[in-house]
Structures are given as structure tokens and as C-alpha cells.
Amino acid sequence: MADTKQNRRRLLQGAAALSGMALAPRWTGASATPDYPDHAIRLIIPYPPGGAGDIVARMISPGLGQALGQAIVDDNRPGGAQIIATQLAVSAPPDGYTLYLASTTLSVNPTLMRHLNFDTLKDFAPITIAASSPLVFVAHPSLGVSNIQELVAYARAHPGAVNYGSSGPGTGGHLSVELLKYMAGIDMVHVPYKGAGPALMDLIAGVVKVVCTSPLPAIPQVRDGKLKALGMTGAQRSPIAPDLPTVAEQGYPGYQSTLWYALLTQARTPAAVQTRIRDAAIKTLRDPALMQQFVSQGAEVVANPPADAHAFIQAEIARWGQLIERIGLKGTA
Known part of the structure; x- marks a missing residue:
């Protein structure tokens, strides 16, 4: 009788263990829980x-x-x-x-x-x-340029006199201007910022004269007349500004960023x-x-x-x- 009870107890323990294994999560580590995510x-x-x-x-x-x-x-x-x-x-x-x-x-x-x-x-x-998205070249109205060709002409006539802002070294806007400088053979001075927001604020204030950045924050400023759009960096024109030519269209075929x-x-x-x-x-x-x-x-x-x-x-x-x-x-x- 005692052996029967002991055997039954072992069987129940084994069944419980197998049940636990079947229900247990297969992931390991605290970070890999099935209820991910459980907080912000x-x-x-x-x-x-x-x-x-x-x-x-x-x-x-x-x-x-x-x-x-x-x-x-x-x-x-x-x-x-x-x-x-x-x-x-x-x-x-x-x-x-x-x-x-x-x-x-x-x-x-x-x-x-x-x-x-x-x-x-x-x-x-x-x-x-x-x-x-493509980027857009925008300029302060006081620079007196309306497109990429006029910007290049002005920079050639005034080497090193045009300063351009960017979101920081190595950003898309920085490299996009450097690509234009390389292809056009012009010299403009880089002024890095900690983001497009501060760069655009200084552009609107006239501290810098040119910025190449995303259309998201720039185009509303163009529509308000605070900035002048010069050209888009994409392979084709953007739906947000279909009348604005690309840089490639303005004399620099192959330019794209x-x-x-x-x-x-x-x-x-x-x-x-x-x-x-x-x-x-x-x-x-x-x-x-x-x-x-x-x-x-x-x-x-x-x-x-x-x-x-x-x-x-x-x-x-x-x-x-x-x-x-x-x-x-x-x-x-």
C-alpha cells in the first residue's frame, strides 16, 4: 500500500514537471519574455x-x-x-x-x-x-540668388565668402553641399550646428546664408517668404515642390543626395x-x-x-x- 502511494506521488510529480516544461517560455533571459513589451x-x-x-x-x-x-x-x-x-x-x-x-x-x-x-x-x-526624402538647398533672401546656378556663380565670384550651415559634421546636409562644391569647383565655409532646427533659425536670421536640409522643416519657411528655395537634391522633382528643379537639372547631371x-x-x-x-x-x-x-x-x-x-x-x-x-x-x- 505504501509502495502504491509512493509510486502515485512520483507519477504526479513527473506529470507536473512535464506540464511545467510545456507551459514554460522557450526564450531565455529576462529581456526575452513573451509579454514584451511590458513597459515604455x-x-x-x-x-x-x-x-x-x-x-x-x-x-x-x-x-x-x-x-x-x-x-x-x-x-x-x-x-x-x-x-x-x-x-x-x-x-x-x-x-x-x-x-x-x-x-x-x-x-x-x-x-x-x-x-x-x-x-x-x-x-x-x-x-x-x-x-x-531629398534635401533642399535654401538661402537667405539677402544673398540675392534664386537657383543653384546663381549660387554657384556668386560663390565663384566671392570665394570663401558664403557660409553654409548644417545639422553637424557628416550629416546629409553637410555632405550634400560638399558634393556640390566638389562638382562645381567652388568654396563655401561650413558652419556646423547641433541639428537642422538651430541651423534654420540662424539662416532665417541671416547669420548663415545657405543650408541644405530636409524639406520637412524648410519648405514651410519658403512658403512664408522667409527663405528662398534653390533646388532639390533628388533624382527627380519632389511632389512637395514640383516647380523646383533638381540640382542635376541645373547643370550638374549625376548629382543626387x-x-x-x-x-x-x-x-x-x-x-x-x-x-x-x-x-x-x-x-x-x-x-x-x-x-x-x-x-x-x-x-x-x-x-x-x-x-x-x-x-x-x-x-x-x-x-x-x-x-x-x-x-x-x-x-x-
Whole structure:
């Protein structure tokens, strides 16, 4: 009788253990729990409030938070050629609770900056390229130029007299002007800022005379008569300003520069968590209302798969690296 009770007890314990194994989550580690996310998620933005990247982040955050079921907390960390924000993002725990909205600068810094303590391709896992847009050359009205050809003519007649602002060293706006300088053989002086917002404020005030930046913050200032649009950097004209010619149309065939925004997380983030973020991001970006909002701002939703985003960033590193080496541009870090 005692043996029967003991055997029954062992059978029940074994069944309980098997049941526990069947119900137990297969993921390991505190960060890879099936209930991800269970608290707010931080989105690091390497721009100050008011810049193009900040605008893009705040367009995406509400829908992404709704899709994930948790609030997205926007965290602006401008300056340092975006290295400050990038280092903060790459050093965060790989648990899916810190995302990073990178831009073209992410593909420029590996060549431009001498000492980086991270590897862009190895330390980050791309979720998707969220959106892309051409940039627009805008000038202060006092400069007296109305298009790219007039800007080049003025710069040639006054070498080194035109100062141009940018969101910082290695940003899309910086490299776009340097590309024009190289192709046109002109000299303009670079004045870096900690984001497009401060650069545009000084442009409107006349402190600098030219800025090349995203249409998102710039075109409204053009429409208000505070700035003069000179040309778009894309391969074709933009729907936001269909009457504004591209730089290529104005005597520089082959000129093209695109500003893009990539949603990233840490490479060591569990694959299941990355998939959860990717699905939520794609759902958010492909919402027709949000897509139309991007179009109205002169941008286009991309929402591509992670593998395509990785290949794109890799190609951008090579493309901008060739230009930087060709013109001998030097970084500061």
C-alpha cells in the first residue's frame, strides 16, 4: 500500500514537471519574455526638437506605441555629429526597450570620423528604413540668388565668402553641399550646428546664408517668404515642390543626395523581440494616413525588411566613403 502511494506521488510529480516544461517560455533571459513589451520604450533621436529627424520620430511614435501596446518616449540627444546619441543607443541593454532613429550620418561617420568605439554594421540590427526624402538647398533672401546656378556663380565670384550651415559634421546636409562644391569647383565655409532646427533659425536670421536640409522643416519657411528655395537634391522633382528643379537639372547631371531615417536596435536584441518591433513598425509606417502625411512633407515611406535595410546602409557607407576620400574631408573625432 505504501509502495502504491509512493509510486502515485512520483507519477504526479513527473506529470507536473512535464506540464511545467510545456507551459514554460522557450526564450531565455529576462529581456526575452513573451509579454514584451511590458513597459515604455525609449526612442533615441540624434537631433534637437524641430529638426527633420525629430519631426519624423514624432510622426512615427504614436502609431508605433499603439502597435506595441506601450508608450514610446522620445529622447532627443543632439550634437557630436550624432555620435553622442549613437553611443548611447549602442550601449543600451539589448532588450528592445531602447530604439534608435538613425539617419544618413550613420553611414558617413565610419569614414569621416577617425575613432569610433562601435561598428555600425555589427553593433546595430536594422528594423527598417522608415522613410527617405531629398534635401533642399535654401538661402537667405539677402544673398540675392534664386537657383543653384546663381549660387554657384556668386560663390565663384566671392570665394570663401558664403557660409553654409548644417545639422553637424557628416550629416546629409553637410555632405550634400560638399558634393556640390566638389562638382562645381567652388568654396563655401561650413558652419556646423547641433541639428537642422538651430541651423534654420540662424539662416532665417541671416547669420548663415545657405543650408541644405530636409524639406520637412524648410519648405514651410519658403512658403512664408522667409527663405528662398534653390533646388532639390533628388533624382527627380519632389511632389512637395514640383516647380523646383533638381540640382542635376541645373547643370550638374549625376548629382543626387537622399536623406533617410532608419529604425535600429542593438544587434544582440533577441530575434523574437526584433520581429515584434519590426511587425509593429511596418504596420505603423504602412498606415495610409501616415503615408500621406509623409508625402505632404516631401518624404516617402520605405518600410523595407531588415535584410534590405542592412544592405542599403552598407551600400551608403561605401558611397559616402568614396566621396569623403575623394575630396579629402576630415572629421573631428
